[in-house]
Amino acid sequence: MLINYLLNALINGSIIAILAVGFAMVYNTTRIFHIAYAALYTLSGYLFYQFFEITGLPFVIALLLSVLLTSAVSLGCDILIYRPLVKKNMKSHPLMIASIGLLIIINNIIVLIWGNSPKIISQFELLNIGILGIDSNRLLFFIFYLIILSIMYIILKKSHFEIVMRSMRDNINLTSVLGLNVFSYRTRIFIFSGIIVAAVGSLHSFDVGVNTGVGLPVFIYAFIALIIGGIGKFEGPILGGFFIGFLQTMAEYFLSSQWVVLTIFVVLLIFLLYLPSGIIPEKRREL
Amino acid sequence: MLNYILNIGNFALIYIILAVSSHLLVRVANQISLGQAAFFGLGAYITALCTVVLDLPLIPSLIIVMTINGLLAYLIAIPSVKLKGDYFVIATLAFQFIVYSVLYNWKSVTGGSDGISGITFPNIFFAKIVSEQFVFFIINIILTIILMFLFFKLQYSMFGKILKALQDDEISLLAVGRDTKKFKISVFVISSAFIGWASYLYATYMTYIDPNSFNIHESIFILIAVLLGGTEKMRGAVLGALFMVLLPEILRFIQIPDMIAAALNQIILGVLLLVIVFFRGNRMFSIKEE
Numbered sequence: 001m002l003i004n005y006l007l008n009a010l011i012n013g014s015i016i017a018i019l020a021v022g023f024a025m026v027y028n029t030t031r032i033f034h035i036a037y038a039a040l041y042t043l044s045g046y047l048f049y050q051f052f053e054i055t056g057l058p059f060v061i062a063l064l065l066s067v068l069l070t071s072a073v074s075l076g077c078d079i080l081i082y083r084p085l086v087k088k089n090m091k092s093h094p095l096m097i098a099s100i101g102l103l104i105i106i107n108n109i110i111v112l113i114w115g116n117s118p119k120i121i122s123q124f125e126l127l128n129i130g131i132l133g134i135d136s137n138r139l140l141f142f143i144f145y146l147i148i149l150s151i152m153y154i155i156l157k158k159s160h161f162e163i164v165m166r167s168m169r170d171n172i173n174l175t176s177v178l179g180l181n182v183f184s185y186r187t188r189i190f191i192f193s194g195i196i197v198a199a200v201g202s203l204h205s206f207d208v209g210v211n212t213g214v215g216l217p218v219f220i221y222a223f224i225a226l227i228i229g230g231i232g233k234f235e236g237p238i239l240g241g242f243f244i245g246f247l248q249t250m251a252e253y254f255l256s257s258q259w260v261v262l263t264i265f266v267v268l269l270i271f272l273l274y275l276p277s278g279i280i281p282e283k284r285r286e287l
Numbered sequence: 288m289l290n291y292i293l294n295i296g297n298f299a300l301i302y303i304i305l306a307v308s309s310h311l312l313v314r315v316a317n318q319i320s321l322g323q324a325a326f327f328g329l330g331a332y333i334t335a336l337c338t339v340v341l342d343l344p345l346i347p348s349l350i351i352v353m354t355i356n357g358l359l360a361y362l363i364a365i366p367s368v369k370l371k372g373d374y375f376v377i378a379t380l381a382f383q384f385i386v387y388s389v390l391y392n393w394k395s396v397t398g399g400s401d402g403i404s405g406i407t408f409p410n411i412f413f414a415k416i417v418s419e420q421f422v423f424f425i426i427n428i429i430l431t432i433i434l435m436f437l438f439f440k441l442q443y444s445m446f447g448k449i450l451k452a453l454q455d456d457e458i459s460l461l462a463v464g465r466d467t468k469k470f471k472i473s474v475f476v477i478s479s480a481f482i483g484w485a486s487y488l489y490a491t492y493m494t495y496i497d498p499n500s501f502n503i504h505e506s507i508f509i510l511i512a513v514l515l516g517g518t519e520k521m522r523g524a525v526l527g528a529l530f531m532v533l534l535p536e537i538l539r540f541i542q543i544p545d546m547i548a549a550a551l552n553q554i555i556l557g558v559l560l561l562v563i564v565f566f567r568g569n570r571m572f573s574i575k576e577e
Contacts, residue, residue: 033373081561085568092372093319094568097514100507101560108550108557115546216503220384223377258392265381265388272378273366 005249007138013245014145018200019222020229020237021152022193028231029168029189030086033096036077037197038219039106042212044070044198045205046110049119052206067198074194077102078186103216111212118211141203148199149238155192156234165189169232217261221248224268232282239279293420295536297492300427302528304434304485306512310524311438312478313513315450316471317572322363322379323509325386326479328501330356330486332390335403335496345426352483360479364472383506390498402497406490423492430484438521441477450474511556515563518571531556 019041026034044066051062081098090098123137156162164185167175176182205214221244222237229240244264251263271278309323330352337348367378390397397403408423441447449470452460457467490496512531516523534555538548564571 033376085565088565088568090564090568091572093317093572094564096319096373096376097571098561098564100510101557101564104507104553104557104560108553111550112547112554220380224381227374227377259388261384261388262392265385268381269366269378272370272374272381276370276374 004135005253007135007142009246009249010242011138011142011145011245012248013242014142014149015200015204015218015241016221016225016244017238017241018145018148018152018196019218020225020241021149021234022196023219023222024226024231024237025165025189025193027226029165029172030082030186031092031095032082033092033099034077035096035099035219036102036106037193037222038215039103039110040070040074040077040194040197040215041201041218042110042210042215043073043106044201045210045214046114046119047198048202048205049121049210050114053119053121063199063202066202067195070198070201071191071194073106074197075187075190078190083183083186107212107215116212118209119205120209121206123206138207141207144203145200148196152196153234161188162234221264224264226278227268227276228271228278230278230280230282233280236278236280236282243279290418290420293418293424295532296424297420297427297488299529299532300424300431301485301488301492302512302532303431303525304488305482305509306516306524306528306531307435307438307521308478308481308485309509310513310518310521311441311474313510313572314518315454316474317454318375318471318475319510320379320475321376321503321506321510322381322383322386323479323482324501324503324505325379325383326356326360326482327486327489327505327509328390328496328498329359329386330483331490331496331501332397332403333483334487334490335406338406338408338491339403349484349487352487353480356483356486357476357480360476361472364475368468368471368475380503383503387498387502390501397498400497400499402495404495406494406496408491408494423488427488430488434481434484435521435525442521446470446473508556511560514571515556515559517563517567 019037023034023037026032026037047066047069048062051057051065052059055062057065081102082095085095085098156165164175164180167178167180168182168185172182204210222241225240225244226237227240228243229238230236247264247267248260251257251260255263305323305327309320312318312320333352333355334348337343337351343351363378363382367375370378391399393399408419442451449460449465452465453467453470460467489500493500508531512527513524515527515530516525518524535548535552538552539545543551
């Protein structure tokens with residue numbers, strides 16, 4: 001029983017951590033409060049449902065197609081909506097409003113295509129590990145999430161990608177003056193964040209099903225994880241994600257599942273008031 | 288037919304109150320709040336308390352709703368005004384989710400997902416002569432006009448001038464010794480208190496409330512109603528609210544199936560939001576071009 005709670009905490013934590021990193025990539029570099037990220041999460045779940053359950057493709061191919069299409073939509077959001085606005089020198093408020101518009105549009109296109117009712121994907125044992133009464137599928141998911149996290153770690157930390165992102169965050173004009181093609185990096189950032197949100201969204205829809213409302217709460221948890229963990233560094237959102245995951249499970253275990261949301265937001269308010277820079281604050285020189 | 292028009296008119300007026308109150312916050316304090324439906328909902332539940340339990344007449348209930356909404360807004364505003372931009376949005380979003388969660392889960396008081404029914408409109412002597420909807424419509428119009436008059440006056444008062452200075456140049460205002468934080472808090476409080484009017488009207492008109500009318504989507508709709516009009520003038524918020532209420536009726540009129548109409552309605556709103564951001568953008572938020 002307890003071990004299942006622990007596994008639950010780890011799975012929820014890693015989902016939130018991955019999404020928080022994906023969102024932080026966009027948020028830090030482009031300064032867009034990319035709420036449409038929530039819609040991409042929902043979209044990937046539905047695409048996976050479509051390919052796996054309705055079309056009947058094999059698991060891996062359905063997953064790949066869902067990831068591919070979602071990252072294309074993610075890039076489309078940037079190229080069709082955000083870039084023209086940025087070229088018109090829009091500040092963060094109008095960009096956020098545009099993102100809210102995108103969220104509404106994508107969510108309702110999903111409703112038009114697949115309808116409003118929740119979808120459940122028929123489960124099967126991906127691999128049988130019969131130990132300790134653990135749901136072996138979920139253990140496998142957790143391992144997969146860990147793999148995603150480590151791939152992100154390698155890509156971000158072991159290449160110059162993270163440094164470029166940091167420089168885009170600090171001063172985007174200077175970055176482009178120094179000869180880096182900012183728009184090509186933007187493309188990569190939106191594709192990459194689309195890939196990770198789709199991987200998580202598809203697998204989680206396989207796990208618990210999907211409905212039109214799943215995206216926004218998860219997105220908000222991810223942003224809370226970002227605030228709690230600290231925005232500047234790669235480690236911050238991951239720490240924050242697992243923190244939220246454990247908080248969620250502990251609230252479920254000690255209180256009741258109906259008070260989970262309340263607990264998380266109260267903790268968020270405490271952080272906003274007393275520790276707004278998060279657990280891992282960013283060292284910045286004040287100019 | 289008359290009842291149909293009155294029905295739409297009542298909803299439109301409630302939305303106008305919501306939009307005009309929120310407009311103050313967006314336009315003057317330059318803050319996007321995603322927690323307006325939380326105040327809307329709180330006000331509605333306090334209205335239920337006033338009319339179902341305490342059986343109070345119109346004006347005392349309105350005052351109680353406004354006071355409690357304003358006090359809560361004050362408590363929220365003190366920490367929130369320190370936050371800038373996206374963080375303020377997240378703080379209001381957190382408030383929205385907390386309120387929704389409490390309304391939904393505190394079953395012994397709020398009735399949970401069943402909501403509260405049997406909220407009655409206070410007895411007014413001539414309600415017996417003409418239809419109740421018509422009386423309601425008149426009260427609705429009077430309240431809306433009072434609200435718009437107050438807000439219009441506010442713009443040209445001393446307070447309004449300071450608020451104008453606040454959006455133009457906060458730092459100079461600080462330099463001449465004005466406590467800008469205090470003004471931002473008061474805008475938030477005023478905005479939330481007058482949302483209480485909309486709550487009162489909504490709750491007594493519907494006679495039934497449940498938490499799902501006050502979720503995050505409602506907050507987003509209130510925000511869209513403010514933004515569609517372009518935010519520069521108060522009449523923009525009025526037009527935005529009217530449009531929000533009329534659009535579903537138009538879609539029904541041209542006989543689009545209900546299932547598609549709801550989604551199509553929202554897609555149209557989303558597209559309009561993108562269009563308005565594209566053409567107005569920074570000017571919606573009194574952001575100075577550098």
